[in-house]
Amino acid sequence: MKCAIITGGSRGIGRAICLKLAEEKNYHILINYTSNQAAAEETLAKVQELGSTGEILKFDVGNAEETQKVLGDWQDKNPDSVVEVIVNNAGITKDGLFMWMKHEDWNNVVNTSLNGFFNVTNFFIQKLLRNKYGRIINMVSVSGVKGTAGQTNYSAAKAAVIGATKALAQEIAKRNITVNAVAPGFIKTDMTYDLNEDELKAMIPANRFGEAEEVADLVAFLASKKSSYITGEVININGGIYS
Incomplete structure (x- = not known):
């Protein structure tokens, strides 16, 4: 069975990606x-409604031991299953000015985005290399590309994942595995719910927030065979926010 794993897949952009990949019916999702079981079950139900198959895996991507255990148990139970697509989408924000930032707010944000990328991708990487095919897609952010005041921790974490994307892409391109990053701007999700949309729209040439489904369309393209000559790229999807 061919599979795609989406971290942080229960809500927002993660859910939209699960549903888009489910629509295409190429993969078991x-x-x-990490915490919202009801949302994860809802996403799974929607995946199944679309005629695809899927399952839920509860673990904190930032916790190396837990990630290893849950994925190891899954692989043992599904020896013939191959994960071809990895979407590293899990991320958290703990915004605040750097001068007042708490140590744990720095660590938690960096741990989820950066170490989460390592923990999940590193678990599957040898299998991808043996299989000589794969798609790794890392969700970053406009914050990681240009930096955002009040988000030094998040900007640092996402910028680090961009660097990792470019390096890993060069290491494994010969094995027909692509590694790309997608950098959304302001997208309508729980994460941006508290932002003043009317005020911020003025900064965006497209004059609106993006939809999670628009990001999912881009991710689905990068997860497909059509994107096989694109690797090491950071693709911005932000309505022209800093062009």
Whole structure:
């Protein structure tokens, strides 16, 4: 069975990606979540409604031991399953000015985005290399590309994942595995719910927030065979926010 894993797949952009990949029916969808079980179950139900198959995997991507255990158990139970697509989408924000930033707010944000990328991708990487095919898609952010005041921790974490994307892409391109990053701007999700949309729209040439489905369309393209000559790229999807 061919599988795609989406970390932080229960809500927002992660859910939209699960549903888009489910629509295409190429993959059994592995939906990772950390805390919101109801949302994860809802996403799985929607995946099944679209005629695809899937399952839920509960683990914190930032916790190396837990990630290893849950994915190891899954692989043992599914020896013939191959994960071809990895979407590293899990991320958290703990915004605040750097001068007042708490140590744990720095660590938690960096741990989820950066170490989460390592923990999940590193678990599967040898299998991808043996299989000589794969798609790794890292969700970053406009914050990681240009930096955002009040988000030094998040900007640092996402910028680090961009660097990792470019390096890993060069290491494994010969094995027909692509590694790309997608950098959304302001997208309508729970994460941006508290932002003043009317005020911020003025900064965006497209004059609106993006939809999670628009990001999912881009991710689905990068997850497909059509994108086989694109690797090491950071693709911005932000309505022209800093062009």
